[in-house]
Amino acid sequence: MITISFLIITTILFVFGTIIGSFLSVVILRSISGENWVKGRSRCDSCKKTIAWYDNIPLLSFLILRGQCRHCKKSILPLHPMVEVLTGVLFMWWYWAGSLFFRLTIAPYSVLQPIFWLMVGVILIYIFIIDLNTMKIHNNAVISLTVLAIIYRLSLSFSGIMQIVDLYSTFLAALISYLFFYAIYKLSIVIYKREGMGFGDVLLVVPLALLLGAQKTIVCLFLAFIIGAVVGLIQIAISKGKTKLRSEIPFGPFLIIGTAISLIWGQYIYSWYWSLIML
Numbered sequence: 545m546i547t548i549s550f551l552i553i554t555t556i557l558f559v560f561g562t563i564i565g566s567f568l569s570v571v572i573l574r575s576i577s578g579e580n581w582v583k584g585r586s587r588c589d590s591c592k593k594t595i596a597w598y599d600n601i602p603l604l605s606f607l608i609l610r611g612q613c614r615h616c617k618k619s620i621l622p623l624h625p626m627v628e629v630l631t632g633v634l635f636m637w638w639y640w641a642g643s644l645f646f647r648l649t650i651a652p653y654s655v656l657q658p659i660f661w662l663m664v665g666v667i668l669i670y671i672f673i674i675d676l677n678t679m680k681i682h683n684n685a686v687i688s689l690t691v692l693a694i695i696y697r698l699s700l701s702f703s704g705i706m707q708i709v710d711l712y713s714t715f716l717a718a719l720i721s722y723l724f725f726y727a728i729y730k731l732s733i734v735i736y737k738r739e740g741m742g743f744g745d746v747l748l749v750v751p752l753a754l755l756l757g758a759q760k761t762i763v764c765l766f767l768a769f770i771i772g773a774v775v776g777l778i779q780i781a782i783s784k785g786k787t788k789l790r791s792e793i794p795f796g797p798f799l800i801i802g803t804a805i806s807l808i809w810g811q812y813i814y815s816w817y818w819s820l821i822m823l
């Protein structure tokens with residue numbers, strides 16, 4: 545049942561998410577350019593003038609200023625509103641999903657689990673945006689995500705929320721996914737004499753598989769390849785064949801979209817797929 549309070553909380557969380565997203569977009573830009581994360585106030589990416597607070601309201605300022613800096617009139621990077629929207633959506637999703645399944649877990653997990661998934665979401669947005677813009681996946685982000693996922697899985701199984709069989713199958717899924725992507729990575733070097741896929745993608749599947757568990761990992765990889773192929777074909781169509789099929793498309797974003805879909809509908813898609821085969 546959607547109530548007024550549900551809508552109000554959703555709106556507040558979206559707004560709060562865009563504020564976090566505003567900080568996150570600065571962190572992302574600074575780590576792309578190798579600057580210090582906490583280096584004073586927000587500045588225009590072009591003219592470096594300090595941005596006044598009223599020009600720094602997430603999303604709203606971008607719309608009011610029509611995407612231009614007040615001083616130099618250069619375009620504000622679309623990365624800013626993009627990260628703000630994504631983080632706002634993450635907070636909304638977190639509340640919707642959380643009001644269903646975080647209630648099922650017992651203390652202290654009823655508190656730790658929501659915090660964990662919020663951190664995972666923020667790190668995934670970070671990896672997603674950086675890979676999309678630079679075709680690189682930062683090792684630090686992948687390592688943080690892996691450590692978080694391992695602690696999460698181990699603590700869930702030690703406290704009895706997760707069965708030990710599922711723990712083994714999750715680690716096995718991470719290992720197999722890694723070997724699978726490593727094989728693709730090596731093969732593309734042997735056949736095409738260059739990396740068809742970044743090594744960052746190979747490493748990224750490890751924490752994603754740990755987060756998803758065996759069944760949802762299969763769904764995630766399946767979705768990532770399908771979405772990647774569709775986007776690749778659309779790109780070729782738009783560029784009228786100038787883009788080659790094997791031209792560089794970052795694969796990390798597809799893996800992350802696959803993860804987001806699989807986290808919510810993975811179980812359903814998995815059962816549906818097997819019911820098709822078993823017919």
Ligand SMILES: [Zn+2]
Nearest residue numbers: 588591613616
């Ligand atoms: Zn400017």
